[in-house]
Amino acid sequence: MRALAYFKKGDIHFADDLPEPTIENDEEVLIDVSWCGICGTDLHEYLDGPIFMPRDGGEHPLSGKRLPQPMGHEMSGIVSKIGSKVTKVKAGDHVVVEAGCSCLDIKRWENSSLKTNAACSACAKGMVNCCAHAGFTGLGVTGGGFAERVTVSQDHCVVIPKELPLDVAALVEPLSVTWHAAKIAGFQKGQTACVMGAGPIGLAAVLVLKGFGASKIVVSELASIRRDLASSLGVEVFNPAEHADAIEELRKIPVGQDGFDAAFDCSGVKATFDTALHVTTFRGVSVNVAIWGNKPIDYHPMDVTLKEKRLTGSIGYTVEDFREVVEAIHSGRIPLQDCRQLITGKQKLEDGWEKGFLELMNHKETNVKILLTPNNHNELNA
Numbered sequence: 029m030r031a032l033a034y035f036k037k038g039d040i041h042f043a044d045d046l047p048e049p050t051i052e053n054d055e056e057v058l059i060d061v062s063w064c065g066i067c068g069t070d071l072h073e074y075l076d077g078p079i080f081m082p083r084d085g086g087e088h089p090l091s092g093k094r095l096p097q098p099m100g101h102e103m104s105g106i107v108s109k110i111g112s113k114v115t116k117v118k119a120g121d122h123v124v125v126e127a128g129c130s131c132l133d134i135k136r137w138e139n140s141s142l143k144t145n146a147a148c149s150a151c152a153k154g155m156v157n158c159c160a161h162a163g164f165t166g167l168g169v170t171g172g173g174f175a176e177r178v179t180v181s182q183d184h185c186v187v188i189p190k191e192l193p194l195d196v197a198a199l200v201e202p203l204s205v206t207w208h209a210a211k212i213a214g215f216q217k218g219q220t221a222c223v224m225g226a227g228p229i230g231l232a233a234v235l236v237l238k239g240f241g242a243s244k245i246v247v248s249e250l251a252s253i254r255r256d257l258a259s260s261l262g263v264e265v266f267n268p269a270e271h272a273d274a275i276e277e278l279r280k281i282p283v284g285q286d287g288f289d290a291a292f293d294c295s296g297v298k299a300t301f302d303t304a305l306h307v308t309t310f311r312g313v314s315v316n317v318a319i320w321g322n323k324p325i326d327y328h329p330m331d332v333t334l335k336e337k338r339l340t341g342s343i344g345y346t347v348e349d350f351r352e353v354v355e356a357i358h359s360g361r362i363p364l365q366d367c368r369q370l371i372t373g374k375q376k377l378e379d380g381w382e383k384g385f386l387e388l389m390n391h392k393e394t395n396v397k398i399l400l401t402p403n404n405h406n407e408l409n410a
């Protein structure tokens with residue numbers, strides 16, 4: 029099978045002889061991939077990995093599977109074959125794949141080294157996105173969407189309406205990250221939000237918060253090209269580098285009640301963490317969406333206490349988030365044309381390394397989401 033695969037740190041390449049994925053279990057479905065987006069996490073696996081991928085030629089603890097494997101976890105496609113116990117999808121359905129895997133998936137794989145029927149305490153509480161063994165399709169658990177075909181469990185498929193374009197559907201994954209974060213914040217219609225960082229996640233947050241009915245959104249971003257992108261989505265932008273005291277300056281933006289109702293750190297440096305915390309109002313909420321390295325940072329708990337603020341985090345998503353995002357795009361709550369603005373490139377799998385990964389590594393600010401397709405003839409110009 030043709031795929032853009034992860035072989036090891038520093039080695040991602042196209043190959044046309046990857047093993048065909050098969051239905052290994054009655055509840056799995058085989059999907060013909062339409063589109064799959066490249067994520068910053070994919071770049072990290074190349075540069076700093078293996079992070080989620082199996083190490084040292086070993087097996088993934090959840091699935092027992094080894095490298096190489098096709099990468100890609102932001103995918104849409106069309107179901108081509110279903111296992112004998114599949115009831116939730118049928119051949120021909122258009123789907124998106126919720127790529128998170130947890131303890132609840134272990135039963136799919138005979139070779140899992142986690143031979144237990146007991147779910148971890150997060151999974152037992154239904155918080156599968158916080159699973160102690162969390163992994164991802166396309167990041168080592170099993171092969172992902174930079175391939176002609178992929179198999180996943182029916183529980184991770186969300187059927188999408190056929191009129192929803194499959195390229196836009198590949199954005200459901202990053203949108204679900206920020207949809208989950210907006211729910212964690214308890215964000216309400218009419219509230220105000222400040223977003224740190226206008227990368228793919230910050231811009232996805234903008235679309236989601238607009239969909240939640242935000243009355244005002246301000247995006248703080250250093251790179252001018254990315255500020256322009258945010259601006260074209262109809263929100264106010266702010267350049268922290270222009271001000272000696274960016275927090276004070278942001279706090280001067282009139283938002284009604286001495287600060288924003290919510291702030292989302294979609295960047296992950298001390299400056300954005302501090303800003304997200306300080307620009308919120310009394311009982312406001314600051315959500316850390318960013319993934320940090322191991323180095324801790326300082327913060328003063330009284331900055332939370334004296335204004336009864338909430339400081340929280342959001343990780344991944346659930347299949348419900350996916351369903352809600354699909355519905356939000358279908359109903360126009362998240363406009364299709366706004367989603368399209370996030371797609372800055374479409375490439376064939378064969379060109380995915382050069383015109384996808386390298387392009388993102390070398391020209392990060394001019395890109396948001398580059399999608400790859402294995403379906404070179406029918407879909408590249410769709």
Ligand SMILES: NC(=O)c1ccc[n+]([C@@H]2O[C@H](COP(=O)([O-])OP(=O)(O)OC[C@H]3O[C@@H](n4cnc5c(N)ncnc54)[C@H](O)[C@@H]3O)[C@@H](O)[C@H]2O)c1
Pocket residue numbers: 068205224225226227228229230248249250251254268294295296297299300316317318319320342343344345
């Ligand atoms: N919580 C989750 O489940 C989840 C899922 C996916 C990604 N993430 C994380 O979300 C974060 C954002 O992802 P991304 O792909 O958009 O990353 P990105 O690096 O493309 O975007 C971050 C942006 O922050 C901007 N920035 C840097 N310093 C700044 C500052 N001081 N003020 C304002 N802006 C600043 C950068 O210019 C950049 O545009 C990453 O940490 C990523 O790992 C989290």
Ligand SMILES: [Zn+2]
Pocket residue numbers: 130131132147148149150151152156158159160161162
């Ligand atoms: Zn678990």
